[in-house]
Amino acid sequence: MKHIFIAISLMFSIMSCNNSDKNTDAVELVEVETTELAYASFGDKIEADNALTAAEINEKYKNMKPGDTLQTKVMAKVNSVCQAKGCWMRLGLDNDEEVMVKFKDYGFFMPKNIADKDVIINGKAYVTEVSVDEQRHYAEDAGKTSEEIAAITEPKRTLSFEADGVLLIED
Structure with missing residues (x-):
């Protein structure tokens, strides 16, 4: 049971790190798009x-x-x-x-x-x-x-x- 709890905790922390990276990339992409004229x-x-x-x-x-x-x-x-x-x-x-x-x-x-x-x-x-x-x-x-x-x-x-x-x- 202890091992399952550790595995689930580890999985949540990895997923939360991935989500913050995606948000950072999205913000950078928006900044690039707003500087170019169409x-x-x-x-x-x-x-x-x-x-x-x-x-x-x-x-x-x-x-x-x-x-x-x-x-x-x-x-x-x-x-x-x-x-x-x-x-x-x-x-x-x-x-x-x-x-x-x-x-x-x-x-x-x-x-x-x-x-x-x-x-x-x-x-x-x-x-x-x-x-x-x-x-x-x-x-x-x-x-x-x-x-x-x-x-x-x-x-x-x-x-x-x-x-x-x-x-x-x-x-």
């Missing part, structure tokens, strides 16, 4: 490293003229997305500026519900002058009112970007 990828596969901030790309755009291009990667917040198909999006830059993003060869589209989410885009930055008709088309796609659409009366210098790949930062 991305949904669209278009070409791209990496998240070396992306310019919204302020940095805004400074580069200030020195560009229509016809200039810059191959780059940018991280910024989505202001709006085409509500018809997700075929374009506008990203916020500093000083209430926006960059109009289209997707290379219409090869992919973005989800329509990603306003206020952060993205990393890779591709070509450039400056264009957008006609009144094209501005009105984009305003209609964005769900603007008829009064807002009618108020568009002049061509506009637009900061543009043709993305070949996008990473959507998931919460």
Whole structure:
């Protein structure tokens, strides 16, 4: 009887040691997972490293003229997305500026519900002058009112970007 009691006591102490090790491993695993960002990828596969901030790309755009291009990667917040198909999006830059993003060869589209989410885009930055008709088309796609659409009366210098790949930062 004494031997059975010792064996049972020994077994419980071994099991309790194993349980504490498992809890420690689980805590360490959770800490590792929370330090990594999750991305949904669209278009070409791209990496998240070396992306310019919204302020940095805004400074580069200030020195560009229509016809200039810059191959780059940018991280910024989505202001709006085409509500018809997700075929374009506008990203916020500093000083209430926006960059109009289209997707290379219409090869992919973005989800329509990603306003206020952060993205990393890779591709070509450039400056264009957008006609009144094209501005009105984009305003209609964005769900603007008829009064807002009618108020568009002049061509506009637009900061543009043709993305070949996008990473959507998931919460």
